[in-house]
Amino acid sequence: MSKIKKISFKVNSYEYIKPFRIAPGTSLSTNNLEVILETEEGYVGFGEATPSFRVTGERIEALIPLESPINELLKGKDTKNFRRLFELIDKFFAFPSLKTALQYAILDALSEEIKLPVYQILGGGKEEIETDKTVSVGSIEERVKEAEEIFKEGFRVIKIKVGLNLYEDIEAMEEIAKRTKGATYIVDANTAYTPKQALIFTKELYKRGIDIALLEQPVSAHDLEGLKYVRFNSAFPIAGDESIKNRYDALRAIKMEAVDYINIKLMKCGISDALSMVELANTANIKLMIGCMGESSLGINQSIHFSAGLGVFEFHDLDSALMIKEDKFRGKYRIKIPYYIPN
Amino acid sequence: MSKIKKISFKVNSYEYIKPFRIAPGTSLSTNNLEVILETEEGYVGFGEATPSFRVTGERIEALIPLESPINELLKGKDTKNFRRLFELIDKFFAFPSLKTALQYAILDALSEEIKLPVYQILGGGKEEIETDKTVSVGSIEERVKEAEEIFKEGFRVIKIKVGLNLYEDIEAMEEIAKRTKGATYIVDANTAYTPKQALIFTKELYKRGIDIALLEQPVSAHDLEGLKYVRFNSAFPIAGDESIKNRYDALRAIKMEAVDYINIKLMKCGISDALSMVELANTANIKLMIGCMGESSLGINQSIHFSAGLGVFEFHDLDSALMIKEDKFRGKYRIKIPYYIPN
Known part of the structure; x- marks a missing residue:
């Protein structure tokens, strides 16, 4: 006992x-x-x-x-x-x-x-996971500078926040792609585009030869139809984040064929729902990424052990603890940029 | 390591x-x-x-x-x-x-x-599970006798095999219900009815006031449409068994709304698929039973630890090891009819 x-x-x-x-x-x-x-x-x-x-x-x-x-x-x-x-x-x-x-x-x-480390209680799917790091919204110059810094730090997947100005977003993407050749890009609009704006964004990138790994949550959280519309008309994969908070949202999105990716965040759903969402996505051939809110090393630890344990996430967006000031590191993991190694 | x-x-x-x-x-x-x-x-x-x-x-x-x-x-x-x-x-x-x-x-x-016992590696969902025991197909008299014996042995859930003769099946059910009052019945046609025969079966039972917990796999394995037809027209829950072999079948059946229950059998799918099917069913509000093929105590042990570990199965049809001759008991569980207690 x-x-x-x-x-x-x-x-x-x-x-x-x-x-x-x-x-x-x-x-x-x-x-x-x-x-x-x-x-x-x-x-x-x-x-x-x-x-x-x-x-x-x-x-x-x-x-x-x-x-x-x-x-x-x-x-x-x-x-x-x-x-x-x-x-x-x-x-x-x-x-x-x-x-x-x-x-x-x-x-x-x-x-x-x-x-037995938590990641092995959960199945020991991977020894290490690779995280991205995030570029905030801002002016074109600010975003390019931040992306270059992140790339120089050793991150190979760069997450770029967009949604305040469609045409500046496209320009920023073009400039970032020129200055960080070889990087992989995850773009996140955090619900800020209309479905048609999202299509202009993806069409413009495609036309300019800029490749992105996925576009996250282009449209309003409750607009699953809009998400599906973007998915069916975009050359790039579309991920649901704010639209897919728990296992029931995940099943609905799968039934509606609304997304290519689900962004699981433990803070949206708990470990129990996250376990269901992993199995749902795997069965339905939907890809997975894992994200975070404002967790410290103590909280990011949870997502590192969860995602390494399950071993099925394509992208890990677990950078919050890298962006806050902490007196004491609390994670049961090592950092070897861009990798996290649970222990 | x-x-x-x-x-x-x-x-x-x-x-x-x-x-x-x-x-x-x-x-x-x-x-x-x-x-x-x-x-x-x-x-x-x-x-x-x-x-x-x-x-x-x-x-x-x-x-x-x-x-x-x-x-x-x-x-x-x-x-x-x-x-x-x-x-x-x-x-x-x-x-x-x-x-x-x-x-x-x-x-x-x-x-x-x-x-740590396997059932606790899987989450320790339950301390014990209750199994049914099965009545083979046969004459009305044979089936009634077998059901009475099973009930006297202490089993409270009786599984009754049907499908060779619709009207004898109905008579057998009526007679069994009279002689084993208080028992719960799972009826299994193992693909042998047509969809319309299955409806006659359920309508006749309903008319005669015989309650059954579920009717398993009334129709042909590949006839998911037939399964759905029976489900939508039957007063009793319908379970898919031969039609739902793995996680992909489960998702398809859920999307089609073809079943009320899924009968997971580890022998149809492996532990990995069974884990997915549990999460899928829980999310989609589909109920679960677990069944067996001809496992000895060594094999039934697997389903006992799996189902106790997950703790979400409504019915456990894990009686094969009770029906075969074994020189040596190989399970890591105790039997206290009608319960199995994993250890």
Whole structure:
């Protein structure tokens, strides 16, 4: 038996090294909730919730008072029966970032006890994963400069945020492609284009001979029809992110043939839903990427172990901990740019 | 590291205690392939393949010569990275029973090493599962007698094979329902009805006030449209078995809205596909049962640990090892009729 003794919540605030800008807004800092889970045998598991008000409607203020009901729900339960605990935690579907932090903390405590890293509890799919790094929205010059810096740092996949000005986005892409030859590009509009703007964007890139690996969430989160329209008319693969928050959204998108890729973010759905989404996508021949919100090394750790464990993600967009100021590194992984090696 | 040193195959033959009769034919014995997997550290994992020529086209004669290529594929690989090994084994999709035996033997060896039962590696969803026991096809009198015996033995879910004579099937059901009050019934036609016969069957039961938990595979394996027709016109839930062999079949059936239940059998698909099917069904609100072919205690062990680990199956039809003669019990579970308790 590996009974849960106590679960504690702690708020940690981090500043971004420089403001992180995407089409819907700018972040200067991130407030994350640390979850500390102790078992009666003295094993401790950690998790982190990074609620996204914009994407899932969650507020950290609303997570904090859940410490007591969560303790009532999980105290005395055995971490070895983690699927049973995941199912209990799934009732908190309105708090998906908390679901992840709790579900991961259970796996982390179990991992300490059985001396098997979480990525191997999940199947040890890969030894290491490669992350991209992100260029914020900004002027053409700012974006080109940032992309060049990222490329020089050793990242080979560059994520470029777009959506504030269609024609500047196209110019920025052309300039970046010239200055970072050999890089792979993931472009993310974070819901900011109309379906027709998205098509102009992809057609212009195609015409100019600029290749991108995928265009993420070109249109409004609730416009699955628009997403499908873009997918069926774009030469480049289309990924759903804000439109696909949980396993049910994933099944609906698959049934509608709305996307080429699903961007799974643990903060949108929890480990339990993410496991379903992986199996759904694999079965339906839909490709996968994994993304993040504003996680510190403690939270990014979760996505590194999850994606390495499953071993099926084409792209890993797990750069938030590289963009914030942290006093202490908390991950159970090593960084060897552009790789993360879980341990 | 937990490297695979050697994988050996061994054929075991078992006789049925009494002939096992279903609509498509009768079995007197079953030939199973035992898989023994040894690691360099001396841990040993066991698996069993029960190929079903009728359902998946597999022949045991064709599995035996695969020992050498399987050793070439897996020797030196780490059992802790089981998802990576599952993916390699998935290439042997034409040999799904062998996939299961190999994938399970990997988990079993890992389980011995990390001292965690397989059902807990898979998540420890349930402490115990309840099995049904099966009434073969036969005369009305034979079936009633067998059902009464099963009920007296302590089983509360009785599976009844039908499909050779529609009107006798209805009479048999009526008589069984009278003599085993309080039992739950799973009825299995093993593809033998036409869609319209299946509707007559369900309508007659309904009219006579006989309640059944589900009707399994009423129509031909390839007739998904027929399955859907029966589902949409029957008062009782309809399960797909022969029609749903792997994860791709499951997704197709879900998209077509062809079934209420999926009967997962590890011998049809391997552990890897079964994991996908569980997540697909859960997401799509389709219920699950787990079934078997002619597994001995060694093979039934696999389905007990799988279904207890996932913890999401409504019905467990895992009675084959109760129906064959075995010199030695090989399961890592206890039997307390009607329960199995994995250990």
